[in-house]
Amino acid sequence: MKAAEIRSKTVDQLNDDLASLKKEQFNLRFQKATGQLEKTARVKQVRKDIARIKTIAAEKSAGKKA
Template sequence: MKAADVRAMSVDQLNDELLKLKKEQFNLRFQAATGQLEKTSRVQIVRRDIARIKTIARLKAAEAKV
């Protein structure tokens, strides 16, 4: 997911996407623990997407206050 795509989302969409990514992160961690994880790079991608969404959501919240 690119930052430009995330910036185009509304706050509600960001929260929905964050929830979806958190669920995926949990499932990936579970697969890694049981030895069923095939695509290990997906863990890092999901973690970065979560951070990107949180950062942009915080920026949007700060803009709303001003």
């Protein structure tokens, strides 16, 4: 997910995306523990997407307060 895509979304959409990514992250960790993980690079990609969403959500909420 690119930062431009994330910035175009509302805070509610970001929260929904964050929840789905956290679920995916949990499932990937579970697959890794059981030895069923095929796309190992997806773990890193999901982690970075979560960080991007959190960063942009914080910027948006700080922008509203200021």
